């Protein structure tokens with residue numbers, strides 16, 4: 516142990532008491548969309564799917580990772596939008612802002628390629644029921660993989676990694692955001708849980724190699740470890756695309772139970788979330804109290820209280 520070590524630093528930041536959510540029960544809509552090379556069509560199509568989900572009662576709608584563009588390093592620079600430059604420069608987020616206020620829903624807007632200066636990011640925008648941008652998450656863990664003969668993809672060729680975990684208070688509770696490969700890093704989910712998240716949303720596009728083995732496993736693990744809801748939303752599978760998505764958008768409850776899921780075709784899942792189950796599970800199985808803060812620690816570098 517170094518002489519600089521101070522025992523109080525060994526403590527995991529105390530979990531925030533679960534904040535009282537603005538509502539306990541509501542419906543979530545997961546729009547597993549087909550994505551084509553035609554951006555205008557993708558935007559219209561997403562708008563219609565969000566409206567359909569809202570008409571079916573969803574108060575929170577989640578879109579897939581990279582829903583306005585093909586998922587490829589060649590496409591990212593071409594389809595990228597300057598989100599900070601306003602609606603004219605970002606037709607995809609302009610649509611999300613408009614439809615969220617029109618339908619009075621919260622939208623976790625999947626992700627789109629974002630241009631900011633000379634950098635590109637894989638970015639998820641969250642809109643409130645008033646149509647205002649509430650949060651912007653830039654994918655923190657870029658997806659670089661090389662399994663010869665199976666899948667090789669190097670997001671870092673074109674994209675820059677985000678630097679900030681994103682947790683946002685909305686009309687449907689406190690939501691931690693991750694994009695696809697971000698789900699593989701349990702520390703991020705633990706930090707969101709320690710900051711009082713009710714729900715984690717991961718727009719994602721797993722593939723035909725890691726999808727069957729890891730997609731459901733990771734979602735259920737993040738939910739069980741942290742005793743909260745986890746929602747994922749994938750593009751629908753296009754077997755002819757350069758990158759073939761696994762699909763299987765899913766809602767998982769805080770005991771690791773699959774509440775709703777789908778196969779790989781286009782679909783809109785509508786499912787109920789009940790936050791009163793969170794307290795119940797944490798009483799049934801009090802993991803936060805059982806943690807051995809004297810033996811291990813998680814440091815939340817950016818937490819400001």
Ligand SMILES: O=C(O)CCC(=O)C(=O)O
Pocket residue numbers: 580657658694695696697699719720721722725726729
């Ligand atoms: O982590 C994986 O296996 C898949 C991740 C991925 O497809 C992505 O981050 O886009």
